[in-house]
Amino acid sequence: MNSPSSPTFSICVYCGSRPGARPEFADSARAVGQWIGRQGGQLVYGGGRTGLMGLVAESTRAAGGRVVGVIPKALVDKELANPLCDELHVVDTMHERKAMMAHRSDAFLALPGGIGTFEELFEIWTWRQLGYHDKPVGLLNVAGYYDGMLGFLRDSVREAFMGEWQMDLIRTGEEPHALLEALREDVPRHAKDDRLAENI
Template sequence: MQQPPQPFSVCVYCGSRPGARPEFADAAQAVGQWIGENRGQLVYGGGRTGLMGMVAEATRTAGGRVVGVIPKALVDKELANPLCDELHVVDTMHERKAMMAARSDAFLALPGGIGTFEELFEIWTWRQLGYHDKPVGLLNVAGYYDTLLQFLQHSVQEGLMGEWQMDLIRTATVPQALLKALRDEVPLHRRDDRLSENI
């Protein structure tokens, strides 16, 4: 008997702070609402503060599943979210990121700080190296990533990056359109939860 298809599972990286612009909160809520309304699954850092908490709550209230992964050291600092359908408390950041990658079909970065930057660049690098072939998206809310994208193009112009690397990441300003595009790009093979063993 053929198994039913797994729900679209998207890993969202974003800030544990709300940020200064209301557009950031609007985008976080729109992302979570889209995931929930499309009966998808959110994989995220497990906190209930800032944009992270907004995405999780919007997903949950719209009917989606929420999988949180948080290291022990951040349980109190980021206020681990007890409303997750699954909340995994792990020992290290490496375990956290590997589990998040394994449980996801695609990756999406919203506005955030240094942690969001690091996660985005790492998962982008993993794709470049062939550790996965899952789509990666960058939601450029209210021009937040304009200067970063300009710098990346500067790196291409200076010969330190190739256009093919830029093509590995999809950027957009509308949450719903970007999420649909990421879902449409998901590889045909089933999600492999053993990915974490190879990273």
């Protein structure tokens, strides 16, 4: 199936380069990719072909979506760069990778993953807090994977290291399609500008 030449919605997905232990993780990755493709959207992701990363990309393309991968030279072999991307950008550093992914996206979504996924989520959330962007950020809590982290974050609010307004900057959900729809609906409410390119 051909990819759309002008995607209606470009979303950056952060997720694991491993599949994880539960089948629900893979199911959610496929569901996210299928939704993106069926909506005529574009996936922006880390450019790998293994684990949940590979499943999201494969499912997006199979459903007719466009795939943009961004991967550092040092990870091309380790994460097995996906040659089936419509665009595959090989960059020098992780900083360049994350900056390009952020700039090319209308919204951000984190699926289950490891420390790389956590770091990407917290960075894009922090950038929003600092005013470097005003794009919607989502967290897909598949099979309760993020329950512990969300509990810890609520503890941080209670201990006065965070404010409720910071928690309000991220949208959480357990069902892929509902969360993706909510993120897409949020996009027109947020200004599109070049602050990401200028400040990161």
